[in-house]
Amino acid sequence: xxxxxxxxxxxxxxxxxxxxxxxxxxxxxxxxxxxxxxxxxxxxxxxxxxxxxxxxxxxxxxxxxxxxxxxxxxxxxxxxxxxxxxxxxxxxxxxxxxxxxxxxxxxxxxxxxxxxxxxxxxxxxxxxxxxxxxxxxxxxxxxxxxxxxxxxxxxxxxxxxxxxxxxxxxxxxxxxxxxxxxxxxxxxxxxxxxxxxxxxxxxxxxxxxxxxxxxxxxxxxxxxxxxxxxxxxxxxxxxxxxxxxxxxxxxxxxxxxxxxxxxxxxxxxxxxxxxx
Ligand code: PEP
Numbered sequence: 173x174x175x176x177x178x179x180x181x182x183x184x185x186x187x188x189x190x191x192x193x194x195x196x197x198x199x200x201x202x203x204x205x206x207x208x209x210x211x212x213x214x215x216x217x218x219x220x221x222x223x224x225x226x227x228x229x230x231x232x233x234x235x236x237x238x239x240x241x242x243x244x245x246x247x248x249x250x251x252x253x254x255x256x257x258x259x260x261x262x263x264x265x266x267x268x269x270x271x272x273x274x275x276x277x278x279x280x281x282x283x284x285x286x287x288x289x290x291x292x293x294x295x296x297x298x299x300x301x302x303x304x305x306x307x308x309x310x311x312x313x314x315x316x317x318x319x320x321x322x323x324x325x326x327x328x329x330x331x332x333x334x335x336x337x338x339x340x341x342x343x344x345x346x347x348x349x350x351x352x353x354x355x356x357x358x359x360x361x362x363x364x365x366x367x368x369x370x371x372x373x374x375x376x377x378x379x380x381x382x383x384x385x386x387x388x389x390x391x392x393x394x395x396x397x398x399x400x401x402x403x404x405x406x407x408x409x410x411x412x413x414x415x416x417x418x419x420x421x422x423x424x425x426x427x428x429x430x431x432x433x434x435x436x437x438x439x440x441x442x443x444x445x446x447x448x
Contacts (some may be wrong), residue, residue, distance in 0.1 A: 180245045203401050203422035205358065205418065206441045207235040207322065208431030209262065209290060214238065216225035216245055223249035228256050231356050231445035232424060236431075237322075240276055247285030248416050260288030263296060266309035278317040289314050290426075292348060293324045294364045304347025311348055311357065324405070324424065325385075327420050329365035338384055339361075345388050355396035358403060360426040361385060366406025368388065368395050368429060375422070376416035378404045382421035408437040417447035 200440070214222065219242050228234050235258035239420045243261060250257045265275040270393050281289060291314065292307035302379070325344040327337045330363065361381055365370050382402045389397035404416045404424030416422050424444060431437045 185340070187225040188251075194433065201399050202423050204232045204444060205401055205403055206232050206413075206437075206444050207237060207424070207426045208237060208402065208437060209286075209293070209362075209405075209426055209428050210236070210238045210242075210431065211262070211295070211428060212239055213432055214242065216242065219246055220249055221254060222257070222434050224254065225438070227438050227441065229441050229445035230256075231448040232438060233258060234441055235322075236328070237262050237288070237290055243281070243286060244284040250285075258288055260290060261419065262284050262290050262293065263300075263417075264289045264291065264310055264314060264319070264366075266306065278313050278319055282317060282318060286318045286319065288322055288358075290322045290324060290360075294326055294367060304344055307344075307348045308350050308352070311352060313319045314355055315352065315354050322360050322403075322409060323357055323383050324360045324362050324426075326362040326364050326367075326406070332363065334364060338382065341381070341385060342388050345385065346392060349392055353393070355389075355400050357394050358401045359385060360403045360405045362405035362426065364406075366405070370407050372407035372409075372412055373404070375412070378416060379421055382419070386421055388438050408440070410436050411444065413440045414443045414447055417444040 190388050219238055223246065236246060239259035239338055240261060243259065246332055247259055250259060255338040261281045264281055265272055265277055269277055270290065289308045292302055296302045311321045311323060325341050330341050331337060361378065363373055384404055401423035402421060403424045403426045406415060408425040408427050409430040413425055416425055428439060430440065
């Protein structure tokens with residue numbers, strides 16, 4: 173049976189089960205994700221070992237975002253081991269092709285097996301001068317081609333201290349989604365003060381912000397906002413992942429540091445799956 177038909181049947185069955193146990197239909201439709209952002213880490217041998225060790229769970233979608241040069245080998249490792257792992261890039265260019273030295277286009281990513289792409293990560297906003305306008309151009313280009321953008325938003329420590337969080341997130345979202353009508357994307361709420369610091373938000377704090385993000389998405393896209401997965405990112409690990417994933421508006425996690433060790437990452441997948 174073709175893979176797409178198998179997945180279609182699997183999703184139908186899952187939705188029916190979730191609805192029969194009384195889950196809110198929009199929550200049942202929403203996918204849960206555990207996504208790894210390896211950043212600029214791992215070589216070929218280390219990535220092969222990682223894919224060998226990873227254990228998936230049908231209740232959550234696992235996506236790995238390796239550095240660009242490891243995308244194609246990662247695609248081959250995933251196929252070789254017949255694992256249900258999605259592949260994502262950490263960045264993409266907004267143009268179809270052309271004189272953009274060092275950049276990668278959407279079709280190049282799809283060519284090597286990518287289905288997802290992280291856009292607007294705070295490290296790229298900081299080191300590569302990305303702003304809401306470039307993020308928006310990239311999001312549109314990705315959606316047009318059928319890649320799923322993982323749009324990162326988040327406030328700095330200073331903005332949080334000045335009580336500007338909602339204003340910042342709302343501006344980032346409306347900038348990234350200017351003239352976007354599709355809801356085929358993921359949002360990752362990644363407070364900058366929590367990234368790589370070991371100081372995550374609490375699950376309750378994150379839930380409050382996620383509910384706010386969903387309200388902004390509803391203003392922008394109407395009821396389709398209920399279908400958009402909103403992930404938490406920022407020092408998520410095996411100790412706090414269950415708390416995050418148990419919240420009604422937190423549809424999984426985007427994981428940096430803790431995704432590098434396959435044992436920790438496996439644990440996170442299983443813990444998040446239990447909360448679905
Ligand atoms: C990230 O940068 O996307 C991230 C979530 O990092 P960490 O988990 O290491 O805080």
